[in-house]
Amino acid sequence: MAGGNGSGVVDEGRRRALKIMALAGMLASVDLAVFDKEEFKKMLRKVGLDEILGGDDVELAGAGESDMEKRAKKKTEEMKKICFEAAQKICDEKGLNHADCLAAIHKCRKIHVKATPPKKGAKYAMALDLDKCIGCRRCEYACVMENNTMRNAGMEWIHVIEYDREGLQDLEGGTADYRVAPKKGKVYVPIACMHCENPPCVYVCPVRATWKEPDGIVVIDYDKCIGCKYCVVACPYGARRFNLMKPSINPLELNPNMHILGNLIRPVHVTEKCTWCIQRTRDGGVPACVEACPVGARTFGDLNEPDSPIRKLLERYDFFVLKPEAGTKPKFFYYFGGAKPERAEGGE
Amino acid sequence: MGALKEYVDTIIYIFAEGVRGGRAYRLLLAGLTIMAVYGVYLWLFVQHAPIFLGLDKGGLIMTGVNENVPWGLYISFFTFWVGVAASGIIFSFAAYVFNDKEFKKVVPLAEAQAVIALIITVWGIVANLGRPIRATFEMPKFENLRSMLDWDFTVIFTYMILNAIAFIYTVNQMRLGRPVSRKFIIPYMIISSPFAIGIHTVTAFIFHALTARPALNTALLAPRFIATAFASGPALLLVLIYIAEKTIPEFKVDFSVYKKTLNVILVSLTTGLFFTLAEVHEVFWYTTEPLKKAQLIATFYGGPIPMLTALTWTWIAFGVAAVLLGILPPMRRARESIVVIALITFIGVFAEKTLATILPGFVINPVGLPSHYKIAPIEYFVSIGIHSTVFILYAILARSYLSTLLKYGYKG
Numbered sequence A: 001m002a003g004g005n006g007s008g009v010v011d012e013g014r015r016r017a018l019k020i021m022a023l024a025g026m027l028a029s030v031d032l033a034v035f036d037k038e039e040f041k042k043m044l045r046k047v048g049l050d051e052i053l054g055g056d057d058v059e060l061a062g063a064g065e066s067d068m069e070k071r072a073k074k075k076t077e078e079m080k081k082i083c084f085e086a087a088q089k090i091c092d093e094k095g096l097n098h099a100d101c102l103a104a105i106h107k108c109r110k111i112h113v114k115a116t117p118p119k120k121g122a123k124y125a126m127a128l129d130l131d132k133c134i135g136c137r138r139c140e141y142a143c144v145m146e147n148n149t150m151r152n153a154g155m156e157w158i159h160v161i162e163y164d165r166e167g168l169q170d171l172e173g174g175t176a177d178y179r180v181a182p183k184k185g186k187v188y189v190p191i192a193c194m195h196c197e198n199p200p201c202v203y204v205c206p207v208r209a210t211w212k213e214p215d216g217i218v219v220i221d222y223d224k225c226i227g228c229k230y231c232v233v234a235c236p237y238g239a240r241r242f243n244l245m246k247p248s249i250n251p252l253e254l255n256p257n258m259h260i261l262g263n264l265i266r267p268v269h270v271t272e273k274c275t276w277c278i279q280r281t282r283d284g285g286v287p288a289c290v291e292a293c294p295v296g297a298r299t300f301g302d303l304n305e306p307d308s309p310i311r312k313l314l315e316r317y318d319f320f321v322l323k324p325e326a327g328t329k330p331k332f333f334y335y336f337g338g339a340k341p342e343r344a345e346g347g348e
Numbered sequence B: 001m002g003a004l005k006e007y008v009d010t011i012i013y014i015f016a017e018g019v020r021g022g023r024a025y026r027l028l029l030a031g032l033t034i035m036a037v038y039g040v041y042l043w044l045f046v047q048h049a050p051i052f053l054g055l056d057k058g059g060l061i062m063t064g065v066n067e068n069v070p071w072g073l074y075i076s077f078f079t080f081w082v083g084v085a086a087s088g089i090i091f092s093f094a095a096y097v098f099n100d101k102e103f104k105k106v107v108p109l110a111e112a113q114a115v116i117a118l119i120i121t122v123w124g125i126v127a128n129l130g131r132p133i134r135a136t137f138e139m140p141k142f143e144n145l146r147s148m149l150d151w152d153f154t155v156i157f158t159y160m161i162l163n164a165i166a167f168i169y170t171v172n173q174m175r176l177g178r179p180v181s182r183k184f185i186i187p188y189m190i191i192s193s194p195f196a197i198g199i200h201t202v203t204a205f206i207f208h209a210l211t212a213r214p215a216l217n218t219a220l221l222a223p224r225f226i227a228t229a230f231a232s233g234p235a236l237l238l239v240l241i242y243i244a245e246k247t248i249p250e251f252k253v254d255f256s257v258y259k260k261t262l263n264v265i266l267v268s269l270t271t272g273l274f275f276t277l278a279e280v281h282e283v284f285w286y287t288t289e290p291l292k293k294a295q296l297i298a299t300f301y302g303g304p305i306p307m308l309t310a311l312t313w314t315w316i317a318f319g320v321a322a323v324l325l326g327i328l329p330p331m332r333r334a335r336e337s338i339v340v341i342a343l344i345t346f347i348g349v350f351a352e353k354t355l356a357t358i359l360p361g362f363v364i365n366p367v368g369l370p371s372h373y374k375i376a377p378i379e380y381f382v383s384i385g386i387h388s389t390v391f392i393l394y395a396i397l398a399r400s401y402l403s404t405l406l407k408y409g410y411k412g
Helices: A002-046 A067-094 A099-110 A138-146 A200-204 A230-234 A288-292 A309-316 B002-019 B023-047 B073-086 B088-097 B101-128 B132-141 B148-175 B182-208 B221-247 B255-284 B290-300 B306-326 B335-353 B355-361 B377-408
Strands: A112-114 A124-129 A159-164 A186-191 A210-212 A218-220 A257-259 A298-302 A332-335
Touching (some): A138 A159, A138 A288, A298 A309, B073 B088, B073 B101, B073 B182, B073 B221, B088 B221, B132 B148, B148 B182, B148 B377, B221 B255, B221 B335, B221 B377, B255 B290, B255 B306, B290 B306, B306 B335, B306 B355
Parallel strands (some): A124 A332
Antiparallel strands (some): A124 A298
């Protein structure tokens, strides 16, 4: 009796265990069937030929051409068409032999849309010295010129905001429309896309039109954006802009060096934002704002490269990020004050 | 096949019956149609001209929406009407769970109200959408299930279809002289109740999980939405029932419906006001969180958007007034006074759930700059157009249901 009872208990226990296992298995398979398939597909798709062959320096022709590159070729034609239409207007106005007409046509011919893939192992970051920044907004200007930002709605990717020294910590009482700078007791904080490690804007996009590239740049696909503006609402730094009207372009001021995820002539009603000049940085350059800054407040570079200026800087200074409580882990660092005392083993 | 034909006939019957009516009714429909056509024209060919006509001018820049206030009047109508839609479930519950015969008579009206409210919400989103054509292709792919918009899209469409089915089914049964079967109603209730709560919850979830907007970043947002929704939806229905009673002499609803609905309104309204109080306390008592405080100070004391402060105080004043009037015994004895309370409630919640809900998140932008928002004329006209298209539908649905009810009676 006791033995039977005991075995009964064991049986029941085993049965229950088996039931749970079966259930768990079912759940797991359901899980796999419902959710993981897409993830798997993506993983499979990611390992392309270029990775097996060892990377960036191997140029693959024909079959190896990525989707992006194909699209970039099409985009080149499209951009040229838009540009020539605008150039036509200039030529009609000023005559075919006018210098502006010739310059415009020359610019349009030079348009090339790239689809440069991210450099392997790179992780970009930018740092800005608040002591140096004088609030001159030359970075804004350089950014607009470089990135073919629309001229007709006053849009800028970078906002230089003037805070009181006390207001800086809480980001309170700032203004972006100051006339005279620098003023005593004020601090000037250029704010653009922070290229966060945990970007809320990417999480909220209903169609995956925006994502984070392996090199840390958050990009937008202008051909996929449906213009819901949810990402604009979700950005804790107010860094995203929306094309509220059809962007105007001036062929004379056009930057013909374009990247498909960056400074194309934008279509109407899509979101856009700073891409750290993806058309320059992917080719080893620095963003236009870094180049334009007259006081050298900005530093850009690859965090994973031990000799890069940004790495050296971050080792030498105490830096902070805006809104650390948001948990977004920005890759845009601010610092001020003197450098930390050099460590014994540091340097030479 | 026979059943299908029956339902097709019912749908035709609904529309044929709905447009029939006297001179005044036809004039009303004509007026609504003119406003609807004008509003939709403005949306398609003026505001969205760059998309639909490929023009250089036009665009969302014509609206008050800007860099710091990406969502304006259209989205505010979305948040408001989704609440009205959610509340249809209260009547279904009263009717079928508590088996109240008088409530069963008005349930199809609540269902029709839910359908039209949801159409306004979808309209509101679409009018605010930059690229509606692209969205029709991209949204159904559900590429990012982490985005609340995908979930909202799903629940809204499901609930809209569920309500439409229930309405058509009820009219069909009545038209053919058959009782509304419990075999249909019970599964329908079980499926649709979570969706009713779901549409509003998910709408709140769109806003409340964003660190960027501290004024909206509160877990109380969804409960607050539901509470005020359960006040505004029944209030609107009560007003409409009263209008129906006045215009159609044969249509009579028992006074108990008014009284019970008033109780629902009062309880929900009190809860809503209590939630507002809780939020105010959270921010103004100790909190030192700068942005949240700045946004709510701008909401309650006035800031860069004065309209927001006015709307917020309208909500508090009308809400408190409705509750106080509602608990006075003399006010509860007559239909007219109850309808007045319902109207006050509706206006109060309308003020709160439209712009006063979403603008606090935008009034101070995430990096501390003041925002500006002014409703542009085109926004008013497009909104009126959107509402008109839907009120036409509601007039048709309600009229055909009421005439069916009078002709065939209700067999529950």
